[in-house]
Amino acid sequence: MPDQSRVHVGRVVNAAKSSVRAIDGFAALNQVVEAARECIHIHEVESTKRARLEAYEATEVARIRAAESVLKDYFARAFAERRSICEEMFARLDRALDEGNGEVLHTVVRGIVDIAKSSPLAEIGDLSQVRAALDDPDQVWEL
Template identity: 75%
Template sequence: MPDQRKVHVGKIVKPTRSSLSALDGFTALKQIVEAASECIQIHEVERTKRAKLQAYESAEVARIKAAEAVLRDYFEQAFAERRNLYRELFTRLDRALDEGNGEVLHEVVRGIVDIARSSPLADMGDLSKVRAALDDPDQVWDL
């Protein structure tokens, strides 16, 4: 079978004159370039802001973890002291009950109640001072 090429027949249309000039095209191109430049600039500014926020977040998380460690150690010590104190008071309570000593029983119960009323944080004083100390990067925490 011979290779037969198909011939397309049609009408040639002349380009139409547009009402847009070369200046209009240049202006549109300029607007695109300006918008893209502004978009890139805003993107960079926002990326810088995000980096600053991430750095701030990291610093604050580190400060919170450091304060948490100090507070955890404080509570462990405070409650360890209370645990030993309660253990001793309840031992004395049992002894006073076994001996039938009402005077010692009264004093021991009063001691238990007095200790139960106090909070380990009460010794720290004003909690706003604690917050101020937590905000102070130069604060030294001694246990």
């Protein structure tokens, strides 16, 4: 702890005369103003870019949701059709077994295998064509 009873003695020094000229101060002020203008301009440009990206994102999300809706509907219909076909094929298989009809049994089993090999996605075709169709605003989707 410093000794508080001790008195400091010294002399006051006059401040040195300013070595900065008025013109230099004005130039520095101009630099600050110019830097602020540039900062504002960059902020506006970047805000515009951000707004464009947000609009692009919203558009693509809407397109994805529309495609999702179409794809869900397609799958629902394709698998419903496959389900009814499979049910019918297995009913025929049961009848062929009950009747002991080997020829019908062979044909039905071959049909079941063929259905199992195929995929509703294979019927869509080339996915790049699907993407091109999704990108085409004039595309008409028939369900």
